[in-house]
Amino acid sequence: MAVKKGGQVAIAGDGQVTFKNNTVIKHGARKVRRLYGGKILAGYAGTVADALTLCEKFEDKLSNYQGNLVRAAVELAKEWRTDRVLRRLEALLLAANREALLLISGTGEVIEPDDDIAAVGSGAPYALAAARALLRNTKLPAAEIARQALAIAAEICIYTNDRIVVEEL
Secondary structure (H helix, E strand, O other): OEEEEOOEEEEEEOOOEEEOOOEEEEOOOOOEEEEOOOOEEEEEEEOHHHHHHHHHHHHHHHHHOOOOHHHHHHHHHHHHHHOOOHHHOOEEEEEEOOOOEEEEOOOOOEEOOOOOEEOOOOOHHHHHHHHHHHHHHOOOOHHHHHHHHHHHHHHHOOOOOOOOEEEEO
């Protein structure tokens, strides 16, 4: 779950890892990271090994393009879509700095949402709806909107838990 508001950006992730859609095998996974010397936030959803592989690839792209978030995201998406091995990875990435918030997928999408809110993972629709309502109807900062939206998703989605980690810039 990512929220950009008033010069702040926050990405929140829950801690649940589910195996074969019926067994929770980890409650405290960390799905949010700081990259490029803490200047970029990234969050992911999907198969754990795939998501970590993509985070590493994204970090390499950020280094190659001197922290240019959009350029690194586009280059990652192009490689992800065209590389035979990467193409099979099942994950989605959220990446943000103070200027941009992006959703990056393996089918080549690099999407900057219109409303500065994005979510990935099983609880994404619930978290997205909650974040939109909070953004429109409260004065909460970005980090608190992300935290509360994910907490609401955890109340609804069995694949989302309430062990929330938030990183903000």
